[in-house]
Amino acid sequence: MRKIDIEKQININATVEQVWQVFSDFKAYTEWSPTILFLTAAPQQGESTTVLLQQPDGKKMTMHPKVLQLVEMKELRWRGRLLLPGLFDGEHYFILKPLPNGTTLFIQGEHFDGLLVPLLRKMILGPTQRGFEAFNQALKRKVEEQVTMSL
Incomplete structure (x- = not known):
């Protein structure tokens, strides 16, 4: 199986x-x-950025993904590659949906x-997936803490 999706x-x-x-x-x-420790610049659609990631198991990696989609208050999507296309490609996305x-x-x-x-x-189904959960939880804590402080 050459494809895996996690969400x-x-x-x-x-x-x-x-x-x-x-x-x-x-x-x-x-x-x-x-998990996302650093971005060299704010993502711009069509441009590459540099991202420093840290997995929950402590492994760090630097990526240079190309931003595919950036829609304010809706979505950020980028594609990263390991060396050559078709070797190990990842299309990462963040989507915000109002309820x-x-x-x-x-x-x-x-x-x-x-x-x-x-x-x-x-790695994908272990540390990477746990890293997504950790980022989501940390974002939730940070946002809800700011909302509470502004009340």
């Missing part, structure tokens, strides 16, 4: 605008994010494809 969702007790305000403040990730009760469904996922996917299956 994690979390309900955040805040509006999409409040979630986007924290999510899109990429320079502040160093203060709260356990009728004024809260936000935050979705983070990735479509993995390539020759190395079967060899990296354990």
Whole structure:
């Protein structure tokens, strides 16, 4: 199997605008994010950026994904590759969906494809998936903490 998809969702007790305000403040990730440690620049659609990631097992990696989609208060999507196309490609996405009760469904996922996917299956379904959960939980805490402080 050369393809694996993972996705994690979390309900955040805040509006999409409040979630986007924290999510899109990429320079502040160093203060709260356990997995996305650093972006060299705010993502711009069609451009590449540099991202420093840390898995829950402690492994760090630097990626240079190309931003495929950036729609304010809705979605950020990028594609990263290991060396050559078709070897190990990942299309990572973050989606914000407003819910009728004024809260936000935050979705983070990735479509993995390539020759190395079967060899990296354990990492994808283990530390990578746990990293998505950790980021989502940390974002929820940060946003809800800011909402509470502004009341």
